Amino acid sequence: xxxxxxxxxxxxxxxxLMAWRRxxxxxxxxxxxxxxxxxxxxxxxxxPAIGDIVEVNASANPPTITRRDAATGELIVEEATxxxxxxxxxxxxxxxxxxxxxxQMVVMLVAIIFPVLVAITVVVFFAETIPLDRQYRIRELFNxxxxxxxxxxxxxxxxxxxxxxxxxxxxxxxxxxFARITLGAFDLTYYLQSWLLVVLPxxxxxxxxxxxxxxxxxxxxxxxLIGLVLLPGALLLYTLISVQFWSEVMLVGSRITPQEPLxxxxxxxxxxxxxxxxQFGFLISVGFLxxxxxxxxxxxx
Amino acid sequence: xxxxxxxxxxxxGGVKAIDGVSLEIGTGMFGxxxxxxxxxxxxxxxxxxxxxxxxxxxxxxxxxxxAYAGKQAAKAQLGYLPQDLGxxxxxxxxxxxxxxxxxxxxxxxxxxxxxxxxxxxxVRLTDAAKRPLKTYSGGMKRRVxxxxxxxxxxxxxxxxxxxxxxxxxxxxxxxxxxxxxAAGRTIILSTHIVEDISQSCNDLAAMRGGKVIYRGSPQxxxxxxxxSVWMITTQAERPNGGLTIVSTLQMANGVQYRVLGNPDGRYxxxxxxxxxxxxxxxxMAQANDQLARLAASSPKRETA
Numbered sequence: 001x002x003x004x005x006x007x008x009x010x011x012x013x014x015x016x017l018m019a020w021r022r023x024x025x026x027x028x029x030x031x032x033x034x035x036x037x038x039x040x041x042x043x044x045x046x047x048p049a050i051g052d053i054v055e056v057n058a059s060a061n062p063p064t065i066t067r068r069d070a071a072t073g074e075l076i077v078e079e080a081t082x083x084x085x086x087x088x089x090x091x092x093x094x095x096x097x098x099x100x101x102x103x104q105m106v107v108m109l110v111a112i113i114f115p116v117l118v119a120i121t122v123v124v125f126f127a128e129t130i131p132l133d134r135q136y137r138i139r140e141l142f143n144x145x146x147x148x149x150x151x152x153x154x155x156x157x158x159x160x161x162x163x164x165x166x167x168x169x170x171x172x173x174x175x176x177x178f179a180r181i182t183l184g185a186f187d188l189t190y191y192l193q194s195w196l197l198v199v200l201p202x203x204x205x206x207x208x209x210x211x212x213x214x215x216x217x218x219x220x221x222x223x224x225l226i227g228l229v230l231l232p233g234a235l236l237l238y239t240l241i242s243v244q245f246w247s248e249v250m251l252v253g254s255r256i257t258p259q260e261p262l263x264x265x266x267x268x269x270x271x272x273x274x275x276x277x278x279q280f281g282f283l284i285s286v287g288f289l290x291x292x293x294x295x296x297x298x299x300x301x
Numbered sequence: 302x303x304x305x306x307x308x309x310x311x312x313x314g315g316v317k318a319i320d321g322v323s324l325e326i327g328t329g330m331f332g333x334x335x336x337x338x339x340x341x342x343x344x345x346x347x348x349x350x351x352x353x354x355x356x357x358x359x360x361x362x363x364x365x366x367x368a369y370a371g372k373q374a375a376k377a378q379l380g381y382l383p384q385d386l387g388x389x390x391x392x393x394x395x396x397x398x399x400x401x402x403x404x405x406x407x408x409x410x411x412x413x414x415x416x417x418x419x420x421x422x423x424v425r426l427t428d429a430a431k432r433p434l435k436t437y438s439g440g441m442k443r444r445v446x447x448x449x450x451x452x453x454x455x456x457x458x459x460x461x462x463x464x465x466x467x468x469x470x471x472x473x474x475x476x477x478x479x480x481x482x483a484a485g486r487t488i489i490l491s492t493h494i495v496e497d498i499s500q501s502c503n504d505l506a507a508m509r510g511g512k513v514i515y516r517g518s519p520q521x522x523x524x525x526x527x528x529s530v531w532m533i534t535t536q537a538e539r540p541n542g543g544l545t546i547v548s549t550l551q552m553a554n555g556v557q558y559r560v561l562g563n564p565d566g567r568y569x570x571x572x573x574x575x576x577x578x579x580x581x582x583x584x585m586a587q588a589n590d591q592l593a594r595l596a597a598s599s600p601k602r603e604t605a
Binding site: 002003006007010011014017018021022136137138140141142143144145146147148298 | 349350351369373374376377379381383385386387388389390391392396400401403404405406408433449
């Protein structure tokens with residue numbers, strides 16, 4: 001058991017080191033970040049306020065408004081007139097419109113736009129994980145060492161997942177900084193949730209499918225072809241999760257009542273949690289595929 | 302002790318690479334020679350647990366390679382250098398050896414460092430240890446391969462064509478390194494270079510067509526060829542008449558041929574002491590003759 005753990009740790013460590021030295025992670029992370037920033041730049045300017053009003057706190061006594069001073073850009077809080085309160089729709093009262101629009105923008109970009117980049121990239125990119133050992137003619141050495149097929153396959157998969165997670169972390173931080181500068185303050189909780197509960201499980205599923213399905217390929221080229229064959233499946237999964245996410249967001253309008261005004265939780269809470277539930281369901285498919293590939297490799301050993 | 306009995310390997314398509322081989326291999330250097338396609342690499346890959354035999358039994362230090370657990374236990378005591386060795390181009394020699402050492406079960410980092418430093422010194426790669434492997438020459442890569450085979454103090458070392466691509470100086474150094482490592486271990490050395498066997502092995506087997514056609518000491522093989530090796534110097538045409546030419550040397554007074562067989566009175570032939578290479582050539586010539594006799598004695602099919 002101790003040996004298996006040492007072998008697993010070594011395979012993961014050296015997989016990461018080699019991926020880093022091949023510039024693979026840098027290229028993938030750079031691609032993700034640049035594309036995400038490009039999409040953000042293409043969006044119409046954000047509308048943080050209705051007129052110059054940033055927030056109407058109608059439930060306060062007395063009601064207040066926060067508005068941005070046209071000359072200095074400073075935020076000024078003052079008592080609201082009835083006319084000012086009425087100028088903001090009921091659903092948008094008692095919520096920071098800057099935060100709402102910025103959070104909406106970043107969450108939609110991360111949860112809806114970004115997974116399609118992941119789908120088209122990782123299934124091809126990670127397909128070579130195991131065939132690369134054959135390409136480098138190193139597989140014989142692994143097979144001659146006391147490394148079980150479970151440890152080999154599992155460690156390679158974990159190595160690919162670790163490489164992916166580090167890349168996503170880098171993109172999450174980079175894009176978060178960019179979005180904060182260009183879009184303004186946004187709700188960090190929903191930003192992090194959209195990464196951890198939507199993007200990460202989706203990426204792990206696509207990567208798992210790719211690593212395992214291409215594990216029997218004899219060359220890098222064949223592995224990439226298998227990755228391309230998997231692409232429609234990854235895009236189908238993307239379609240499922242994006243439809244789920246959108247539909248939950250679109251349903252928010254029907255849930256708003258005078259007693260329950262719009263909140264970020266109402267807007268994204270159900271969308272993120274329900275999409276995550278579907279995602280984790282699909283992640284189980286990676287487990288099944290792992291068992292099939294492991295049984296097959298064990299049978300051949 | 303490695304015990305092999307009635308080992309057979311038939312590939313898809315019916316090609317029989319190993320045909321009923323039975324052998325026992327003890328400690329020390331064991332040489333394996335034979336022409337291309339003789340089945341040497343298949344034989345070694347089966348012993349290394351990389352290939353499943355079609356039939357027969359094989360036991361490595363009491364571990365039955367037919368069983369998964371036995372195979373894993375045998376692998377824990379194995380150092381293997383494949384014929385077609387690959388390395389990770391983006392790692393340096395130290396990192397590569399560290400990686401391989403962990404996979405082989407050397408989990409203590411202090412022990413790993415000690416072994417790696419010692420092996421890098423032995424294969425003279427200490428100065429280049431931190432350079433990426435992609436910048437290494439073929440000979441240097443081979444030396445890294447040799448070092449990884451010796452990692453973890455294995456009881457069985459299998460080396461397939463280890464000196465291919467090495468210059469003479471490196472070849473001799475490597476041969477000596479293996480000979481030093483053979484104390485208390487079993488080393489199976491497959492090579493085309495008969496001289497490597499003659500300088501380092503006290504036990505050998507020759508394979509041909511998937512069968513072992515000779516098993517014994519190099520001295521016995523040499524002794525079998527005694528009386529069949531001749532030196533002929535002539536200005537006329539190449540010697541023929543069933544003679545196998547082992548070497549040709551242009552001299553001032555004609556051409557000197559080293560031949561195997563029984564030269565007739567046409568040639569001024571003088572007997573010479575055979576080398577292991579002569580013994581090997583004699584063995585292969587005998588095997589050819591036997592095959593030809595078998596083909597001639599088999600009943601010919603009548604054609605209508």
